Each structure stands twice: as C-alpha cells, then as structure tokens.
Amino acid sequence: MNRIDLLEAAVAHSYNAIVITDANLEDDGPHIEYCNPAFCEMTGYALAELIGRSPRILQGPDTDPQVLARLRACLRSNTPFQGSAINYRKDGTPYHVEWNISPVRGADGVVTHFVSVQQDISTRLEAERDRRLLANALNVANDPILITDRAARIVFVNQAFERLTGYDAADALGQTPAILRSGEHDSGFYEGLWSALERGEGFRATFTNRRKNGELFHVEQSIAAVRDDQQRITHYVSIATDISEYVQRQRRLHELAHRDKLTGLLNRRAGEAELQLRYAEACVDGTVFALIIGDIDHFKQINDRHGHPVGDRVLVRTARLLSERFRRDDAVIRWGGEEFMVILPNTRIAVARQLADRIREGMRTLGDDDAGAVSMSLGVGQWQQDESIAGLIHRVDKALYSAKALGRDRVVVADGDDEDENRARADEV
Incomplete structure (x- = not known):
C-alpha cells in the first residue's frame, strides 16, 4: 500500500468525522469535496447527498451566529479555526459539534482547500451538564456533604459543609476528614468506621467534630462507599445532619435530671x-x-x-x-x-x-x-x-x-x- 492509499485508508477509518471542502467562499461556498464515513454517520447524510453541497446545510436556528461569523473570518484570512456550535442532522435533530478547520495550501502557497476534523460532543456536554446539575443540587442541599477518593482525600465539599465546619473548599480539597477530628472519639471508633467501609458496609454514627475555629459540633453522619461498574470502591460519600442543638438540649435535660x-x-x-x-x-x-x-x-x-x-x-x-x-x-x-x-x-x-x-x-x-x-x-x-x-x-x-x-x-x-x-x-x- 503506497502512502496515498495508506492516507486515504486512515482518513476513511478515522473515529473523528473528517470533511474536505474547496476554498471557494463566494455564493454558497465552500463546497464539500470529500467526507469520511464517520462524517456521514454523524450528520445522517449519505455521501452522495453531501458531495458538492455546502456545510451550511447542517446549520439551523440554534447555530450560534457569532461562532459562524468567527468561522468565516478565519476562512477568509486563511487561518485555522477551532470552535463548537449546534448543527442539525438530516432528520432535523440537533447535535453539538466541535470543529478544527485548517487551510490546505498548494505548491504555490495558495489555499486550495479546507480540511475540518469534527467530533460530536453532545454526550460529553450532557455529562458535563449532569455533573454541574449534581454539583448544584449538592450545593443547595441543607445537609453537609463530603466526598473523598479511595485514599480518603477530599475531592468535594458542598456549601453546607463550608458553613458548618468553617473550612471552605480551598481549605478542604486534598485534605482528609481528619481535619475535623475533635479528640472526643477513641481509636476504636475510627477503626470500626474503616472496618465497616472496607467490608463494603455503610457506617452511621454520631460524631463530635471540631470546626476550623476550634469549636465543637455534633453531627449524625452516614458514610457509604461508591463503586464503579466492576464493583470496585472508588469514592466515599458522607452526608451529615447537624444535631448540635439537640445534643446541647439533651445535655441540659440530663443536667436538670441529675x-x-x-x-x-x-x-x-x-x-x-x-x-x-x-x-x-x-x-x-x-x-x-x-x-x-x-x-x-x-x-x-x-x-x-x-x-x-x-x-x-x-x-x-x-x-x-x-x-x-x-x-x-x-x-x-x-x-x-x-x-x-x-x-x-x-x-x-x-x-x-x-x-x-x-x-x-x-x-x-x-x-x-x-x-x-x-x-x-x-x-x-x-x-x-x-x-x-x-x-x-x-x-x-x-x-x-x-x-x-x-x-x-x-x-x-x-x-x-x-x-x-x-x-x-x-x-x-
């Protein structure tokens, strides 16, 4: 297989969608001269439906006009372009696409074509939206939430945690929950905690912890392991309820009784x-x-x-x-x-x-x-x-x-x- 055949085979079998257009920017140009199977699959168009057509057929009402203006400016100045926007498949369904477009020059240095490598990032954006939604939901929760990795290093704390403990995210991330230890629990308490977690069981108990300013507070805390698809523990999540007022009230009642x-x-x-x-x-x-x-x-x-x-x-x-x-x-x-x-x-x-x-x-x-x-x-x-x-x-x-x-x-x-x-x-x- 010669180099040209090898190049054609590589482009044809590329995971990313690849489309090559001419450099004619007049009328409705540029026009598609080549696209690989991944591009056809992403857009829903057959190869014959795309050749000779402008990529503008993929644009629709939600395609960002500012992105398109920047794209045209880069094409007219023969400079590379990188960006993302909403395109539309043949059946009218939208998808988010990320473009990387580069000019192709001939032997005389004149731009003859543009090659665009594209990727459907809809799934990735949806996952990112889901993560943001989850983070926002955790942040607006009234109860303090703490997530650590397998080695017990803190990777997330919500705003309720920050308010209760006095540690903001910058203080807590990368630390371990030991920063909250008050000295009120003996070593057996924590040994029992880790023994339960390592067996894959949840752990629930009343904790006496210490704020950043040194004050004690009391929480009813539940800790559970998070597992991946292979059932391996990847993280631990802790949800606490502040019961300091209840504990103080019980102590006052105990004092009154005794x-x-x-x-x-x-x-x-x-x-x-x-x-x-x-x-x-x-x-x-x-x-x-x-x-x-x-x-x-x-x-x-x-x-x-x-x-x-x-x-x-x-x-x-x-x-x-x-x-x-x-x-x-x-x-x-x-x-x-x-x-x-x-x-x-x-x-x-x-x-x-x-x-x-x-x-x-x-x-x-x-x-x-x-x-x-x-x-x-x-x-x-x-x-x-x-x-x-x-x-x-x-x-x-x-x-x-x-x-x-x-x-x-x-x-x-x-x-x-x-x-x-x-x-x-x-x-x-």
Missing part, C-alpha cells in the same frame, strides 16, 4: 447511680472506695432564725467549698436537705479521713453575714468486702450521728474501719 437545682451538685438520684457504679467496680476488680456523709450543724435553726434565703445561701457556699476541696474523680452529692455525700473512688479510710477533716476546717472559715459561723459534722467509711451499698451507708450514717452526739463539728470514722489496720494494709499493697 443536678441539684440550688447547688449545682449531683442530686440524690445521680448519687445513687454513682454508688452503683463504684460498687460494681469494687465487686469485679477488688478496688476500694470510701464514703463521706456530712451534715451542716444546726441548719434548722439557721432557717428558723434567718429565713430560707439565708439557709439557701449557706447551702450554696457549702456546695462550692465541697466542689473546690475534692478531686476531679470524686462525686460530690447533695444527698438531701442540708446533708452532703462524697464518693471517693480508689481511696482508703486514712485518706478519706484527711479529706473529711479538710472539709470540717474549711467550714469553720465559711461563715455568713447573717447566720454567723457554720460548722459541719461528718461520718467516714470505707467499703468492706461483701458489704452492700445500704450497709456502707448505714455504717457511715451512724458515724455521722455519733459526730453530732459528741458535740458536732467533728469527723467520726465508721465502725469496722480501723485506720491503723487499713494503713497497714495499704502499706503491704
């Missing part, structure tokens, strides 16, 4: 739950815990002589003192009326006695402008093996009553809690 309204300390219901927790821990792993029960001395007289507002003020100041004097893990409870309880985890009787003495001494400095000096009597006890919660409370209550009977403003250790014996046991451990 906090004493006047003092802000745990109420009796919450205290009983804390006792159950420490008791269960002690029964399972053998840890010890101690209990302090304190009662403000002569509190009824304060109320009777000075009124309940003064009594309430004394209660609030006592609660503040207790909160300041005990450790983070200790549970301080308003047990009832003027009676307070402190649960001391992992604490033996000797340390509990010292802490109770600190409270008693602190109460001496509390005072009140109306009520005057205020004191507290306290009972202290350590949980004993096989002892019930009720049994422990009973022993400490008895110690408290003994402190009052002995003149108040003192600490009494419960029966059965020998401080020296316990100290010796602690030293052995």
